[in-house]
Amino acid sequence: MSETRLIEISPVTRVEGHGKVTIHLDENNNVDEARLHIVEFRGFERFIRGRLLWEVPVIVQRLCGICPVSHHLAAAKAMDQIVGVDVLPPTAEKMRRLMHYGQVMQSHVLHFFHLSAPDLLFGFGAPAEKRNIFEVIRENPELGLRAVLMRKFGQEIIEATAGKKIHGTGAIPGGINRNLDIATRDRFLAQVDQMTGWALDALGIARDYVLGHLEMVEGFGTFPSNHMSLVREGDGALDLYHGRMRAVDRGGAPIFDMLDYNDYHKVLVEDVRSWSYMKFPFIRDLGPEYGWYRVGPLARMNTASHIDTPLANAAHRELQALTGGRPNHTTLANHWARMIEVVHCVEKIRELLHDPDLQGTDLRAEGERRYEGIGVIEAPRGNLIHHYKVDERDQVTYCNLIVSTTHNNEGMNRAVKNVAVQHLSGQALITEGMLNHVEVAIRAYDPCLSCATHALGQMPLQIEIYDAEHRLVDRAGQCM
Amino acid sequence: MTGESFVFHIDGVAVTAKPGQTIMEAADAAGIYIPRLCDVEGLRHQGGCRVCTVKADGRSVSACTQPAAPDLKVENDTPARNRVRRDLVEMLFHEGNHLCPICEKSGNCELQAMAYRLEMTVATRFPYLEPCRELDASHPDIALDTNRCISCGRCIRASQDVDGKGVFGYVGRGIHRRVAVNGADLAHTDAAVTDHAMSAAVCPVGCIIRKDEGFRVPIGSRHFDHGLIGHEIEEKRE
Numbered sequence: 001m002s003e004t005r006l007i008e009i010s011p012v013t014r015v016e017g018h019g020k021v022t023i024h025l026d027e028n029n030n031v032d033e034a035r036l037h038i039v040e041f042r043g044f045e046r047f048i049r050g051r052l053l054w055e056v057p058v059i060v061q062r063l064c065g066i067c068p069v070s071h072h073l074a075a076a077k078a079m080d081q082i083v084g085v086d087v088l089p090p091t092a093e094k095m096r097r098l099m100h101y102g103q104v105m106q107s108h109v110l111h112f113f114h115l116s117a118p119d120l121l122f123g124f125g126a127p128a129e130k131r132n133i134f135e136v137i138r139e140n141p142e143l144g145l146r147a148v149l150m151r152k153f154g155q156e157i158i159e160a161t162a163g164k165k166i167h168g169t170g171a172i173p174g175g176i177n178r179n180l181d182i183a184t185r186d187r188f189l190a191q192v193d194q195m196t197g198w199a200l201d202a203l204g205i206a207r208d209y210v211l212g213h214l215e216m217v218e219g220f221g222t223f224p225s226n227h228m229s230l231v232r233e234g235d236g237a238l239d240l241y242h243g244r245m246r247a248v249d250r251g252g253a254p255i256f257d258m259l260d261y262n263d264y265h266k267v268l269v270e271d272v273r274s275w276s277y278m279k280f281p282f283i284r285d286l287g288p289e290y291g292w293y294r295v296g297p298l299a300r301m302n303t304a305s306h307i308d309t310p311l312a313n314a315a316h317r318e319l320q321a322l323t324g325g326r327p328n329h330t331t332l333a334n335h336w337a338r339m340i341e342v343v344h345c346v347e348k349i350r351e352l353l354h355d356p357d358l359q360g361t362d363l364r365a366e367g368e369r370r371y372e373g374i375g376v377i378e379a380p381r382g383n384l385i386h387h388y389k390v391d392e393r394d395q396v397t398y399c400n401l402i403v404s405t406t407h408n409n410e411g412m413n414r415a416v417k418n419v420a421v422q423h424l425s426g427q428a429l430i431t432e433g434m435l436n437h438v439e440v441a442i443r444a445y446d447p448c449l450s451c452a453t454h455a456l457g458q459m460p461l462q463i464e465i466y467d468a469e470h471r472l473v474d475r476a477g478q479c480m
Numbered sequence: 481m482t483g484e485s486f487v488f489h490i491d492g493v494a495v496t497a498k499p500g501q502t503i504m505e506a507a508d509a510a511g512i513y514i515p516r517l518c519d520v521e522g523l524r525h526q527g528g529c530r531v532c533t534v535k536a537d538g539r540s541v542s543a544c545t546q547p548a549a550p551d552l553k554v555e556n557d558t559p560a561r562n563r564v565r566r567d568l569v570e571m572l573f574h575e576g577n578h579l580c581p582i583c584e585k586s587g588n589c590e591l592q593a594m595a596y597r598l599e600m601t602v603a604t605r606f607p608y609l610e611p612c613r614e615l616d617a618s619h620p621d622i623a624l625d626t627n628r629c630i631s632c633g634r635c636i637r638a639s640q641d642v643d644g645k646g647v648f649g650y651v652g653r654g655i656h657r658r659v660a661v662n663g664a665d666l667a668h669t670d671a672a673v674t675d676h677a678m679s680a681a682v683c684p685v686g687c688i689i690r691k692d693e694g695f696r697v698p699i700g701s702r703h704f705d706h707g708l709i710g711h712e713i714e715e716k717r718e
Contacts, residue, residue: 050614050615051615052615052617052623052689052691052694054584054692054693054694054695055582055584055694055695057695058582058584058695059582062581062582083692162699163698163699163700164699167581168699169695169698169699170698172694172695172696173692177695177696177697177698178698364696393617393618393623394617394623394691394692395615395617
């Protein structure tokens with residue numbers, strides 16, 4: 001009888017969605033295989049068929065309760081094309097951008113403080129009962145309060161632009177359904193200095209963590225990869241709302257650049273594997289073995305030429321200096337990159353609040369009807385693609401969604417295996433703390449598994465360990 | 481009908497009515513709201529949905545069709561009446577596919593608003609019938625999602641009585657009765673977006689959809705963002 005084991009972490013916690021990790025150990029307790037399985041079933045691409053085009057941005061945002069705005073806006077951008085609008089009225093585009101910056105800010109703050117801070121503050125191997133937001137608040141009430149108030153600020157920006165903090169209706173095909181009144185603008189302006197200060201403090205925490213644990217961080221779930229995101233047309237600056245697609249290889253050389261995202265399907269292919277509901281995209285020319293890539297905050301830092309807001313740009317340069325301007329492949333540096341984007345979002349929010357176009361009344365444009373539309377946006381977790389076809393009756397006939405977590409599928413699996421090998425191989429006794437190291441690597445990508453597979457319900461992630469006979473020998477499933 | 485005005489009572493409040501007025505008409509004029517779904521201003525009364533059922537001298541009657549009478553004692557806004565209304569509304573939610581979070585009528589929907597008014601917080605007591613009716617988007621300006629239809633018949637009366645067209649009618653019997661169009665689909669009728677039957681005020685739910693208008697009214701400016709259904713009537717008393 002074999003002595004090999006298979007470990008299952010199930011559910012993995014402090015991520016959005018439901019998945020599990022399986023780790024196969026051989027006779028010597030060395031990691032043979034480690035995989036992140038997404039066990040939810042996706043259905044949106046099918047049941048959106050037949051619905052009316054203007055319903056789509058409202059329906060598909062129900063994919064997620066954390067970043068519904070990303071789906072709302074990506075779908076709206078696709079529907080802009082279908083109603084024949086390539087250029088939105090300034091008020092509409094700026095209101096959408098304001099909504100998006102509020103969204104990215106609140107999502108990043110949620111991830112950093114509520115989901116990852118317990119690991120960073122207390123240690124990856126700290127007791128499970130310690131690793132939660134309540135302990136963060138207990139030990140550092142000021143930090144906890146800021147986390148709540150920063151998220152509240154972002155959520156209220158969303159409410160002011162979409163009507164509700166979650167699942168609003170702001171973006172409509174060809175435009176937006178509201179502008180920003182002066183009183184609301186002034187309420188936000190009164191808070192924006194404080195938010196800038198707090199964002200810089202959060203950036204300092206993330207940066208200091210990486211620099212203060214550089215040896216560990218550089219070895220933790222780190223592996224070279226390609227990186228992909230939208231960048232601003234022309235100068236390649238970071239642009240979270242709109243732009244052209246850029247992918248760079250592990251050394252920073254361009255794979256494709258300034259690609260019209262309407263041609264995404266010419267460069268990206270989605271691979272399917274039998275053990276996960278989540279697809280594995282790769283760059284067509286490089287093939288599945290070398291063509292996989294990462295998206296998200298760190299990928300954006302690696303692809304963007306610069307950032308067009310001064311504080312975030314300075315932070316971007318500091319991050320780039322760590323790797324001599326070459327791509328940073330350090331999984332945990334995602335936290336640093338994420339906080340740079342929080343600073344950027346607050347700076348962009350300030351800029352927009354001073355823009356009188358937000359009080360404009362030209363909210364919607366019209367054009368000549370088309371029958372296919374693609375919307376791409378940089379969601380908090382990375383690049384997000386919505387692709388639709390609509391018939392002459394205004395009904396959706398085709399939908400394809402590639403969400404950030406799907407783009408990162410291969411990268412997360414590599415991180416899981418990397419960390420499992422580092423921390424579990426050769427260990428006779430697998431502790432919960434060891435397994436949390438695996439979860440820490442997954443969390444760095446801030447995956448949204450429900451977005452990636454579009455399911456409903458309570459969705460914790462689990463880790464399971466199996467022996468070579470495929471018998472479950474251990475399971476780590478923390479629920480909180 | 482002519483004659484002397486008279487007084488009757490709704491929940492102990494004296495209400496003046498003219499001969500020929502229904503209980504609901506007199507109540508509306510007096511600023512007393514009686515919940516209703518199939519009745520709407522400008523169309524003949526039907527008494528179909530039964531949400532307006534009141535007790536009149538101990539008898540259950542539909543307030544939209546029952547004439548007011550001198551000295552009548554009407555029981556309207558009581559826990560017992562509202563419980564029955566809530567049951568009726570809840571059953572409507574079970575009969576159709578009323579997915580308020582993604583429906584463009586949300587915030588302007590009388591069914592949704594009635595559920596809020598009657599404090600229907602869940603609809604879990606009965607099995608969902610989950611109808612699977614194909615969305616009719618054949619018309620260039622109008623779409624029909626009859627999965628949301630509550631068979632109030634307002635579109636039928638509007639089309640027949642106001643538009644003089646008869647675009648809509650009932651088909652089937654009993655639980656199978658539903659609203660259908662007088663043609664293979666809506667494109668094969670003489671429906672026009674300018675018809676009264678297609679106006680936003682006629683369909684109480686999100687069944688009749690005027691194309692390309694969905695979600696243009698922002699949250700906060702929708703009709704029922706400003707108050708419970710019936711608040712305009714009740715404000716007459718305040």
